[in-house]
Amino acid sequence: MRDVAESFVKRYKNKIDFDLLGILFSQAGIQLTQQSNLISWEDVGTKNYSRYYAIFSKENPNNYKAFDYLEDWNTDIVYYVSKSILKVKKLV
Numbered sequence: 432m433r434d435v436a437e438s439f440v441k442r443y444k445n446k447i448d449f450d451l452l453g454i455l456f457s458q459a460g461i462q463l464t465q466q467s468n469l470i471s472w473e474d475v476g477t478k479n480y481s482r483y484y485a486i487f488s489k490e491n492p493n494n495y496k497a498f499d500y501l502e503d504w505n506t507d508i509v510y511y512v513s514k515s516i517l518k519v520k521k522l523v
């Protein structure tokens with residue numbers, strides 16, 4: 432898992448946009464769905480619960496996406512990648 436997650440973090444560091452579990456990760460921020468607006472990295476919030484992980488806009492918490500660890504096969508990768516990028520940007 433860690434190798435896969437690190438490969439996505441490396442893509443981000445190399446300024447390559449990528450899609451992970453339906454979320455577009457870019458240098459400017461994340462887009463939770465194709466129809467939603469981009470959330471800047473400064474506005475990205477995350478919550479980790481025992482069963483699921485949520486990523487959302489701090490400005491508009493109704494703009495969120497939740498992933499169930501038991502149902503969504505790579506929730507742990509989304510967790511690792513989003514938290515790593517926020518650390519790189521010194522936002523956590």
